[in-house]
Amino acid sequence: MAVTVEQLAEEMYEMIKEAMGKKSFKATDLAKAMIAKYGEAEVSKDDCKHAIRVLIDTGRCVYSYFGGSYITLPHKEGAAPD
């Protein structure tokens, strides 16, 4: 594979970071973006799945639920009391 899982994870992280507060991404949005960028020959859905796993398991990103499940940066919830 020309693009490593770690590279994909980094790119996904940047996507999420840049869009934070403006747009939320689902796992499929991130995978589609990476495949669109590198092409199916370079990046598979499984690679993207592993990259998301890296982001979640290292705690750099978390899952969130607002109507559907999204991947976001860890933050204090607005609903949580001080």
Add this chain to the structure above:
Amino acid sequence: MADEGVKTTLLDELEKGPWPSFVKEIKKASETSPVCDDLLGQLELSYEEKKGHWKHGGIVGVMGYGGGVIGRYSDVPEKFPNVAHFHTLRVNHPAGWFYTSDALRTLCNIWERHGSGLTNMHGSTGDIIFLGTKTDELEPTFADLTKAGFDLGGSGSVMRTPSCCVGQARCEWACYDTMKLCYELTQTYQDELHRPAFPYKYKFKCAGCPNDCVASIARSDCSIIGTWKDDIQQDDAAVAEYAALGLDIQKDVCDNCPTKCMAWDGKKLTIDNHECVRCMHCINVMPKALRPGKERGATILIGAKAPIIQGALLSSVLIPFVPADELLETLKELTGRIWEFWSEYGKNRERVGELIQRVGMANFLDAIGLEPTPEMVAAPRDNPYIFFQKEDGKPKDGDGQ
């Protein structure tokens, strides 16, 4: 009243009557759990003001998991500090809901240590529901649960915790081992259960026979309903015994058969098995005389859902009959193709049944590589665009083809 400090005038009304009362149960629990006093207080306030006081929490959970925890916060934490956080945990239930008393005690002890002690056995998907804990207690609860052999269930855009009827463990009508299939689906799709990657939720429910005790045809995206291919097993002596004991076989069995495939001449019951649609009515009425056939397996159906975003859907037949021993492999292969298509083309919060409605069943079947079969047709078409000639069964020229 829960205690001297909490007045529950309106809630007390819910204790009246012969039925079980959640208010009564919460009051009992409040004797040992201060959380329950505040819960009753907030609930009473909601009834007084006719307004809910829960806020939804979107990101609480345990490390690595995207499901299993549903965040809840009070919007009046200054009045009810003990329920400022009141998160719910979904715990993956054992197939068929079989527990040892020791396992139940373990679950209750864990929850009394880390949460309100209030449980719901079971939620509508089938999970064990732990009601009410603080964010700081989520990881310790999860650690204790995993140590005791339990895992969290599904929530959010995941494959939800698979569920099943009691199946062959206790039911003679089960046409396949529902508990085994439910367990194997749970183990096979651990990633899909815990790491949200779908447009919306996806549910499996395994019913052992067409009685469908888990309501899979109405509540699950993929229903696996036990059925049989050969003839209903019939014990004529037992049929006669039912008649001798006063059962009106003509009225209560034959007349209620949806396809009228049964005849009773006063002595002998005759079944035209080719016309039987496996509704189970006759078997339910005369369980000692009639039983499902011996060639058993299941029908796989797709697309049911309860009304949330759009209206309710019942599932449609996808594979009419799969032998019992081929079920898991068939499901794995089929599910992979369904998820691939749904993940690619499903809109956010669109269930697979809604996707099928949007793109059409023909396109869906084409995408997942299944040939249409007559069993997929729920009812014959009733519009006049196609006319068939009696002689050869072919459409007439120019009939709008």
